[in-house]
Amino acid sequence: MHNHTIATLRKMLDAKEISSVELTQHYLKRIHQYQSSLNAFITICDETAIAQAVEADQRIHQGNAQALTGIPLAQKDIFCTKGIKTSCGSKMLDNFIAPYESTVTEKFLQAGAVMLGKTNMDEFAMGSSNETSFYGAVKNPWDLSTVPGGSSGGSSAAVAAQLAPASTGTDTGGSIRQPAALTGICGIKPTYGAVSRYGMIAFASSLDQAGPMGKTAEDLAIVLNTMAGFDPKDSTSIERPKTDYTAQLNQPLKGLRIGVPKAFFTEQLDSNIAAVIQTALRLYESQGATIHDISLPHNDVATAAYYVIAPAECSSNLSRFDGVRYGYRCANPKNLLDLYQRSRSEGLGMEVKRRIMMGTYALSSNVYEACYLKAQKIRCLIRQDFLDAFETVDVIMGPTSPTTAFKIGERSKDPIAMYLSDMYTIAVNLAGLPGASIPAGFVNNMPVGLQIIGNYFDEARILNVAHQYQQLTDWHLQTPAAFK
Amino acid sequence: MILSDQDIKKIAHLARIDVSDEQVTALRPELGKILTMIEHMDSVDTQNVAPLSHPIEANQRLRLDEVTEINQRDTFQKIAPNADHGLYFVPLVIE
Structure with missing residues (x-):
C-alpha cells in the first residue's frame, strides 16, 4: 500500500478499493514502527488524522473528492497548525500550540488531505543535516549512520522510508532540494511568492519558500496544485492566474534547451556524482534536448552573500522570541534584560545563536555597507547571471549537492563544511527562482540528486522535464531495503 | 577577520543572547571562519550595482482600509508564559 504514488492512491480511493481510514492507519502504523530508528517526526497526529x-x-462517498481528499501527508513542523504543537525543531517552541493555521496547512485541510504528523527539522530551519533539531538528529533511511539532509530532513526521511506518500518542506538555501537529493526523493522549491508564507515560521523572509516533497514529479505537481496560489495574508505573495502544474507533464523533451553551468562542476564536486549527472544529461540529449554550456560567474560568491543575508534576516525575525508572549521563558528572571537574555540563550540552540549573532554583526552600523549592502549587490549580480542564462536556455541542470549523504557528526563541528553542502542550491534562493531535485542514480549505494532550475514561475516546465526523465528511468522507484 | 572577545560580547548583548566566557572562546574561531568566507565577497566589483533586497521586484500591495482582524487577546494570552487579566507579566521595569 505504501509503495503507491499519490496519483495511484487517488484512483484507488475513488474506485473504493481502499478507504482513507485504512490508508491513514497503515501509514500511522509505519510511522510508529520506525520512529525510534529514524526520528522523522516531532508530533504524530493519530487522533486528528483518523x-x-x-x-x-465521507467526501469521497458523496462524490466531492478533490485531488488530495483522503491522501495522508506529513507536514514540516514549521507550519503553524491550530491546536497542534508547532515547535520548529526548537526548545523555544517546545510548548507552543499554534493559535492559528498557516495558509499552506489550511489549504490542505480544505482539500480534505490527512495530516499524519509534523516532521522533524533543523532548529528554525537552520541547518543542512537535521542535526540542529532540539528533538535529535533524523537518520537517513538509506544508511542510518548518515544524515537525511536538512533542514527538511524529517520530511525527506519520511517519504524515503515510505512513512508518508508526500510531505512538505521549506527551502531558504536548499532545504527542500538537498534533503530530497540525499534521500533519493523528489522535491521542488517554487518561485519566491508562489506559495504563501503566512503561518510559516520565518527564518529569512526574502528567501524562504515552501514546496512539496514526494516520490515522483507528478506527485509534486499534484501537491503543488493545492499548496500554491495568491494569498492576501502574505504581502510577498504574487498575484497571478492559477497554474495547473500537471498540465504540461506529458510534453515531449524534443527541442528542450538545457543549460549546464561550468561553475557547478568544480573540484569540490564528487567526481562520481559528476558522472551520474553527465549520464542524466546524455539521456536528455537522446530524447532530443540540446545541452549548452552556460556561465554563472557569481555562483562562487553566492554562499558568502547568503551567509550575510540569511543571518541578517534571521536576527531580525527571531527577535520576536523574547520569553514574554509565547514560547520558552527562563526560570526566576532577575530583571527584564535577564528575562530576554536567558530565555533566548536557554531556548535557542548554538547554530541558531551563531546565525543571530552573525546577522546582528552584519547589520551593525560600522560594517553594514561592507557586509549587508555588499551582499545585496552581489545578490543583484547573481539574479542577473540567471536572467542572462535564461535568454538562451529553458532550464538549467546540475548536481543538487556536492556529495552524497555524509555521516552524522561529520560536519556538525565545522559550520563552513556544513554551509558548503548548499553551494549549488543557494544562488537559486538568492535569485528567487524555482528549482527541483530528482533522483538520478547512486554512488556507493547512496542516492544522487539532479537539480533542475527554471525561470520565474516556470515550475510546470521543471516538473514536465522531471516527469519525462522518470518515464525513462527508475531511480525514483528505488526504496531503501529496510523500509520496503 | 577576527573578532575580539569584547566584540563578541557586544554583539551577543545587542542580540540579547547570554554567552559564557567558554562560549566566547568557542565562537571566536567559528565566527572568524565565517567572516573569512564572507570576505570572499570583496573579490567582486559591485560599483554601480543596485542592492537587491527582494528577488521579485514587486510593489508593496495595498489593501482597503478595512478591519480584518478580530480581537483574540484571550486566545493569544493562553499560550503566554505568564499572563493574566489581559496583561503580560515581566519583572519589574520601573521602581
Whole structure:
C-alpha cells in the first residue's frame, strides 16, 4: 500500500478499493514502527488524522473528492497548525500550540488531505543535516549512520522510508532540494511568492519558500496544485492566474534547451556524482534536448552573500522570541534584560545563536555597507547571471549537492563544511527562482540528486522535464531495503 | 577577520543572547571562519550595482482600509508564559 504514488492512491480511493481510514492507519502504523530508528517526526497526529480520514471518506462517498481528499501527508513542523504543537525543531517552541493555521496547512485541510504528523527539522530551519533539531538528529533511511539532509530532513526521511506518500518542506538555501537529493526523493522549491508564507515560521523572509516533497514529479505537481496560489495574508505573495502544474507533464523533451553551468562542476564536486549527472544529461540529449554550456560567474560568491543575508534576516525575525508572549521563558528572571537574555540563550540552540549573532554583526552600523549592502549587490549580480542564462536556455541542470549523504557528526563541528553542502542550491534562493531535485542514480549505494532550475514561475516546465526523465528511468522507484 | 572577545560580547548583548566566557572562546574561531568566507565577497566589483533586497521586484500591495482582524487577546494570552487579566507579566521595569 505504501509503495503507491499519490496519483495511484487517488484512483484507488475513488474506485473504493481502499478507504482513507485504512490508508491513514497503515501509514500511522509505519510511522510508529520506525520512529525510534529514524526520528522523522516531532508530533504524530493519530487522533486528528483518523478523524480527518473519516471525513475524507465521507467526501469521497458523496462524490466531492478533490485531488488530495483522503491522501495522508506529513507536514514540516514549521507550519503553524491550530491546536497542534508547532515547535520548529526548537526548545523555544517546545510548548507552543499554534493559535492559528498557516495558509499552506489550511489549504490542505480544505482539500480534505490527512495530516499524519509534523516532521522533524533543523532548529528554525537552520541547518543542512537535521542535526540542529532540539528533538535529535533524523537518520537517513538509506544508511542510518548518515544524515537525511536538512533542514527538511524529517520530511525527506519520511517519504524515503515510505512513512508518508508526500510531505512538505521549506527551502531558504536548499532545504527542500538537498534533503530530497540525499534521500533519493523528489522535491521542488517554487518561485519566491508562489506559495504563501503566512503561518510559516520565518527564518529569512526574502528567501524562504515552501514546496512539496514526494516520490515522483507528478506527485509534486499534484501537491503543488493545492499548496500554491495568491494569498492576501502574505504581502510577498504574487498575484497571478492559477497554474495547473500537471498540465504540461506529458510534453515531449524534443527541442528542450538545457543549460549546464561550468561553475557547478568544480573540484569540490564528487567526481562520481559528476558522472551520474553527465549520464542524466546524455539521456536528455537522446530524447532530443540540446545541452549548452552556460556561465554563472557569481555562483562562487553566492554562499558568502547568503551567509550575510540569511543571518541578517534571521536576527531580525527571531527577535520576536523574547520569553514574554509565547514560547520558552527562563526560570526566576532577575530583571527584564535577564528575562530576554536567558530565555533566548536557554531556548535557542548554538547554530541558531551563531546565525543571530552573525546577522546582528552584519547589520551593525560600522560594517553594514561592507557586509549587508555588499551582499545585496552581489545578490543583484547573481539574479542577473540567471536572467542572462535564461535568454538562451529553458532550464538549467546540475548536481543538487556536492556529495552524497555524509555521516552524522561529520560536519556538525565545522559550520563552513556544513554551509558548503548548499553551494549549488543557494544562488537559486538568492535569485528567487524555482528549482527541483530528482533522483538520478547512486554512488556507493547512496542516492544522487539532479537539480533542475527554471525561470520565474516556470515550475510546470521543471516538473514536465522531471516527469519525462522518470518515464525513462527508475531511480525514483528505488526504496531503501529496510523500509520496503 | 577576527573578532575580539569584547566584540563578541557586544554583539551577543545587542542580540540579547547570554554567552559564557567558554562560549566566547568557542565562537571566536567559528565566527572568524565565517567572516573569512564572507570576505570572499570583496573579490567582486559591485560599483554601480543596485542592492537587491527582494528577488521579485514587486510593489508593496495595498489593501482597503478595512478591519480584518478580530480581537483574540484571550486566545493569544493562553499560550503566554505568564499572563493574566489581559496583561503580560515581566519583572519589574520601573521602581
